[in-house]
Amino acid sequence: MFTKRYDIKNKGDAIVVSECKIGGTILLFDILFSIFELIFLYIIISDWDETCFYVAIFILLVWRMLHIVERRYIIRPDSIIIKHGIIRKRIPLDKVDFCFYSSRSYMTLVDDKGKETTIDLIHLPDEVDDAVTATLKNCNIKIRRVGAFEKDKEPGKHNYHFKMYQKGRVGAYITFIVLTLLLDVPFGIWIFQEESMRLRLFLLACILAYTALWVFLALKMTQTIYVDGENIEIRSSFKKPVKLNVKDISWVHNELKHHSTNTGGYDVEELEIHVGDEILSLSGNISRAYKSYDLFLAYLQDYDVPFSLEEGKLLTYETVEENSEKEIHEILNKEEHAFTCNDDYVIENGLFEGRILDKELAVDGEYDAYIKKHLRLARIIRALYFISSITLIITMIACRADAIGFIPALAIPGTIFVGMLLVSSLDDLISFKDITRNATCYKATIFMADLLSKEQTVMYAYDSGDKIRVIEPLEINKKMSQADYEALYNVPTYIWANPAAVPNCVEGSEEKPFGKSKYVRKVFLYLLLEVVLILGSIGLNNLVKGRQGLNLTENDNYEAVLYDYEDSFDENDPSGSSKVFPQDYTEIYTDTYKWAADATALYAYLEYGDAKYIGGHPRTYDSKTEEKLFLEKAWKITDRESAKKKIDDVITYGHQSKCRAYTESSDEVEQLISAIKADYGDSFSFEDSMEIDEAYFEKNDISIEYFYAVKGAACANVRFGENGLAAYDYERLLRVINMFNDCGYLSDDEYMGLVHNLDVALQKQYKSFADIHECYLYGEMFRLAQVDDNSNQTIEDIETALKTMGSERLYSSIERDYNTELSVDWKDLLVSE
Missing domain, CATH: 1.20.1300 (3 helical TM bundles of succinate and fumarate reductases)
Structure with missing residues (x-):
């Protein structure tokens, strides 16, 4: 499908070719990952509004399009045109002074003004290399080959008085400034909007941290290298300059370094400078991203600095060429191998001295x-x-x-x-079984251990009977270093192998292989x-x-409790879009409010509050900030829509629906209900529920794995029927609805309307405030489910609060108001702002 797209096409005197950087499969994965990133964005930034989300999508898609668009090259006798999407660049060859050809498959054209254009040959067909080279030669452009695989030297040919800096540093500075503004400015605005000093300090810390991060990254882009003949000076902001003479450089290593990303990664040619036995420590890696990078390679080459093919040691291309022309016996040496051999492959030393090497x-x-x-x-x-x-x-x-x-x-x-x-x-x-099946035990020793490109390579020499041969182990000991392995040269050991069927071995003794x-x-x-x-x-x-x-089912009469919200209410301007109470707690003297405060009085005793307020606490200057944090953490409520959804979900289903489903599906709950009815009959009371402990469960052969869930569901069912946990849901809702209003998620009228509906529903279903508060205990049991220190403490606190409310004669003062006829008694108190 994608093959013909990357074929070279001849159009008149021009050659047209596209780089095969992505390819069909990778392009498909890139698109898939783009989709998944968009989904992930939706997950993590759900609190943003739609505009911000669509902006994020647009930025991501633009970045992806730039990433997957491939370059197209048009090679003409007098010019080279590079097209990258809608971006087009023409390089007149009569303006090109010379060309650097890197052995790492890059070609850099330098014009008469010193501007560089790099052609990445890695992703182009091999024929393009010859076509570009021929075109440049026809234009009499000198081609200088540089890199680890090249031997050409031209001392004095180039002006070795130049400086190197990152080509994209101006764009990077702008990007860093924009990112700093995008992050710091909103945080700066939020600092003045927040009332909590703790949150202000946190936002200030975020500003300082982000600014420090971007400044740090920007400063890494400031590294500049000055070359003046034999002298090299590397400067970075806030760092002492590094000065050295080119003759101090022992050797260098340049290679394509792979940087992983979620779509496969990218390769960048980077250069390591070795001075003595150490790598020169710099603020940033010297790479092809630097201007005059190829000129620097030519400079090093002309000053006889060796280029190594390996990262960890000096191994030049010349050495590899020489070794490739040598016989095996000429390559072996005592520093790198366990033994050497003569021209007739007779081993001269070590464990197998006198034997023939294959x-x-x-x-x-x-x-x-x-x-x-x-x-x-x-x-x-x-x-x-x-x-x-x-x-x-x-x-x-x-x-x-x-x-x-x-x-x-x-x-x-x-x-x-x-x-x-x-x-x-x-x-x-x-693999182990393949090796050891029909395997033979051989006398052996470590023949070679070498660290190549950060990968440890180990080979064993073994006595195959007629000759000494080598084989690679299935697995090496990663805890052993190069020196550890070299210490085992010529130390006798045994391996098990089947060389005719499997190219690996495992260590062992004469009796059996090790490792199974x-x-x-x-x-x-x-x-x-x-x-x-x-x-x-x-x-x-x-x-x-x-x-x-x-099998969650809707609660009975839930529609009567649901509220028809105001379409015109604006949470960003609560007082300007709806009628309001003229001052705080105007509604506190209404029967609707007082009834709800009595229904939620348990919170006051649990949290040392005041029972005359809904939820047990009055609103304060800082309560709004604290309530928002609580609602977001405990209820996942962040705005009006999420608040309305939560209210409707709890009224329609809530814990009472979950408890019904659990009771129907749990044998343990049915067993406990039966046991309670058998032991207590119809007289089962709150005091009796205190006697239902783990010993009672064991006595009736009931599992205690989910002790609290089973007890809460059974007690609520026996005491108040199958919808017994309604009070637990509604009591919690009364508390948070009060917070919703304080946070601006509900209008004053909506807030009191919902309170009224919940009051009426509770009054119809239960006989007293004491029953409502008792039900809260069973609801918390059901929610906590299992026995642990936290759940034990929570249940104990509620039981203590209930006992305290009884001993302080709270119920004698509030129960007389239980049957108050509840009406819409707050409407007349609302005024237009």
Whole structure:
């Protein structure tokens, strides 16, 4: 599908080619990840308004489009045109002074004004290299080859008095300034809007932290390198300049460094400078992002600075060329190998002295079946990793939509990820079995240990009978260093291998190979973890179904309690869009308010408040800020819409609906209800409920795993019927509705209308305020579910408060008002602002 797109096309005297940077599959993944990032944005910034969300989408899509658009090159006899989307750049070749050709597949054209244009040949067909080179030669443009694979030197050819700096630093400065303004300015505005000093200090800390971060990143862009003949000076802001002579440089290493991103990453050519045995420490890596980078490579080359092909040690291209022309016996040395051999491949020293070394070193076996089998397993492992990542996003969306809980949202992708680890460990175990099946024990020793590109490579030399051969182990000991392995040169050991079928070995003794138990333990561990996650998820799912979501039904008469909200109310201007009470607590003398205050008096005794206020506490200067924090943390309420939704959900379903479903599905609840009725009959009271303890459960063969959930549901059912927890829901709602009004989420009329509806519903269902407060105890039991220190303390506090309310004769003063005829007695108190 995508193949022909990247073919070279001849159009007259021009050659047209597109870089194959993305390709079909990667392009598809890039689009998929863009979609997932948009979904993730929706999850984490749900508190933003629609405009902000669409702006975020626009920025993300623009960035993605810039990322996936591929460059197109048009090579003409007199010019080279580079098109990047709608951006077009023409390079007249008569203005080009010279060209640097990097052995890392870059070509940099430098014009007569010193401006550089780099062509990335890595993502272009090989033929483009020849076409561009031929075009430049026809225009008499000198091509200078630089890099680790080049030998050309032209001392004195170039002016080695220049400076290097990052090409995009101006754009980076602007970006950093914009980001600072985008983050710091809103925080600065919010500081003056917030009333809480603690929150103000937090916002100030955020401003200082963000500013420091952007300044730090901007300063990293200021690194500049000055070259003046043999002298090099590297300057950075707030850092002492680094001065050195080019002859002080021992060697350099430049390579493409891969920087990972969620869509595969990108490669940047970077340069490491070694002075003596140390890497020169700089503020930022010297890379192709610097102006005059290729000129710097030519400079180093002309001053005879060695270029290493390896990162950790000096290994020049010349050395590799020389070694490639040598026989095996010429390459072996005592510093890097366990032994050496003569021209006839007779080993001269070490454990196998006098034996013949195989010229081919290793057995040329039939490994196709082995390799194909493990490639299939590797594909399964990659697929499981990808699926776990996608599943995590999907479950987070489901969690955000309240379709599943947070723990299942993590457990489901976690199960798949552990499955990936299980398959990976099975792959290791299968490899071990492949090696040891029909394996032979060989006398062996460590032949070579080498650290190549940060990867430890180890080879064993073993006595195959007629000759000494080498083989690679299935796994190396990652705790051992290069020196540790070198210390084992010529130390006798044993390996088990089947070289004709498998290209690896495992260590062992003369009697058996080592390592099987390790691989079996890993498989067992991941299998056990997988089973635990699956069973845990099923158990948690059953619990959720049983307690919080199985066959939820609407509450009786819920429609009578729901409220018809005002469409004209504006939470950003509460007093300007609705009628209000002329002053604070004008409504406190209405029967509706006083009845609700009595219904929520329990909060006053729990939290040392005042029982004459709804929720047990008066409004204060700082209460609005504290209430907003409480509502967001405990109820996930952040605005009018979320407040209205929560009210309607609790009235329609709430804990009373969950309790009904739990009672219907739980054998334990049914058992306890039956036991209570058998022991207490119709006279079961609040005092009797205190006697229902864990011993009572055990006496009646009832599980105590969810002691509080079972007790709360059963007691509420026996005392107040199947909808017994209505008082728990409504009492909590009365408290937060009062807060909603204080925070500006509800108008004064809406707030009192909802209070009135809840008052009426409670008055019809229960016989006294004492019953309402008792029901709150059972509701908290049901919510807390299990016994622990926190739940025990909470239940004890409520029981103590209920007893205190009785001993202080609160009920004797408020119960006489219970049957007050409730009316719409606040409307006349409202005035227009």
